[in-house]
Amino acid sequence: PYKIATWKHYYLGLIGLIILLKTMPKILISDAMSNVAQKIFEKNNISVDVKTGLSEEEIIKIIPEYDGMVVRSATKVTKKIIEAAKNLKVIGRAGAGVDNIDVSTAKEKNMIVMNTPGGNANATAEHAFALIMSVLRKIPFANETTHKGQWEKKNIKGTELSKKILGIVGFGNVGVRLSNLVKGFDMKILVCSKSLETRKSEYPHVENASFDDLVSKSDILSFHCKATADGKPMLTKDHLKKMKPTAYIINAARGNIVDEKDLSDALNEGLVAGAAVDVFSKEPAKENVLFNNPKVVLTPHIAASTTEASIVVAEMVANQISDFLLNGKKLNTV
Numbered sequence: 001p002y003k004i005a006t007w008k009h010y011y012l013g014l015i016g017l018i019i020l021l022k023t024m025p026k027i028l029i030s031d032a033m034s035n036v037a038q039k040i041f042e043k044n045n046i047s048v049d050v051k052t053g054l055s056e057e058e059i060i061k062i063i064p065e066y067d068g069m070v071v072r073s074a075t076k077v078t079k080k081i082i083e084a085a086k087n088l089k090v091i092g093r094a095g096a097g098v099d100n101i102d103v104s105t106a107k108e109k110n111m112i113v114m115n116t117p118g119g120n121a122n123a124t125a126e127h128a129f130a131l132i133m134s135v136l137r138k139i140p141f142a143n144e145t146t147h148k149g150q151w152e153k154k155n156i157k158g159t160e161l162s163k164k165i166l167g168i169v170g171f172g173n174v175g176v177r178l179s180n181l182v183k184g185f186d187m188k189i190l191v192c193s194k195s196l197e198t199r200k201s202e203y204p205h206v207e208n209a210s211f212d213d214l215v216s217k218s219d220i221l222s223f224h225c226k227a228t229a230d231g232k233p234m235l236t237k238d239h240l241k242k243m244k245p246t247a248y249i250i251n252a253a254r255g256n257i258v259d260e261k262d263l264s265d266a267l268n269e270g271l272v273a274g275a276a277v278d279v280f281s282k283e284p285a286k287e288n289v290l291f292n293n294p295k296v297v298l299t300p301h302i303a304a305s306t307t308e309a310s311i312v313v314a315e316m317v318a319n320q321i322s323d324f325l326l327n328g329k330k331l332n333t334v
């Protein structure tokens with residue numbers, strides 16, 4: 001026999017729903033990313049709001065409602081935001097670098113910070129390789145002038161990779177991938193990495209070397225490391241003076257690793273031949289000393305921006321945060 005639902009049943013149902021919603025963990029996604037992340041949270045019964053382009057003040061106002069926060073690089077998760085976040089347990093970075101998150105304040109407040117190492121390593125390494133080829137073969141200049149009907153054939157002479165030395169600074173996921181990508185190009189690969197000595201047997205195609213060795217010997221010097229702890233550049237005028245005048249510098253890691261003013265001077269003085277740069281000391285870069293230098297190829301921090309990588313990092317961060325909030329599992333904490 002079926003009983004007709006009375007207002008009491010509806011009332012109890014409503015109370016139950018309110019309790020469920022109140023106990024459901026709540027996530028704020030504050031940067032644009034693949035909607036795969038949102039779908040994973042929803043599948044895991046985690047409530048999720050996507051609110052991008054918010055100012056620090058706007059985030060401070062709403063952050064107390066959230067248990068977790070997901071960012072890419074646009075949101076700066078500042079001390080003020082973290083201090084206002086009364087319920088926040090986890091901050092997830094869909095990407096590798098966490099320099100836009102005040103990790104030490106987060107740790108003081110017992111929050112977990114997670115990233116997605118490796119998720120965009122192939123994309124970044126492929127872009128670094130594209131930058132190498134672009135600057136060595138002068139592709140942007142050739143493209144621009146050919147489109148304009150200027151036949152610059154006589155003025156464009158490229159440089160080959162074969163028999164050259166590639167210096168890779170930093171041998172994490174991206175550096176390793178780049179070293180594998182260039183395997184067919186008949187290059188010698190020197191690597192500067194503190195951790196390489198203990199895992200050398202895995203990488204017989206590279207040689208361990210000091211930073212000074214890389215500076216003086218590389219034909220192409222490519223950075224794939226974190227920024228220094230004090231934010232000071234790793235490559236300055238003193239190093240640039242010791243480089244081959246035919247050498248090229250590639251930076252797809254972080255803008256402050258290479259001193260931009262020193263690099264600009266070195267290019268103008270002929271200390272190095274060219275550079276290709278995806279990252280800037282100040283982003284978004286609206287003005288920069290490297291702008292309009294014909295020896296420099298520039299891209300707007302897009303090394304990791306591929307269809308494939310954006311899905312992978314969104315998936316990784318959403319799964320990791322769900323697993324932490326629902327099961328207490330900590331993966332890829334920094």
Ligand code: MLT
Pocket residue numbers: 072073094095096097098120301304
């Ligand atoms: C990273 O840290 O993962 C890359 O710089 C790409 C990004 O900005 O997300």
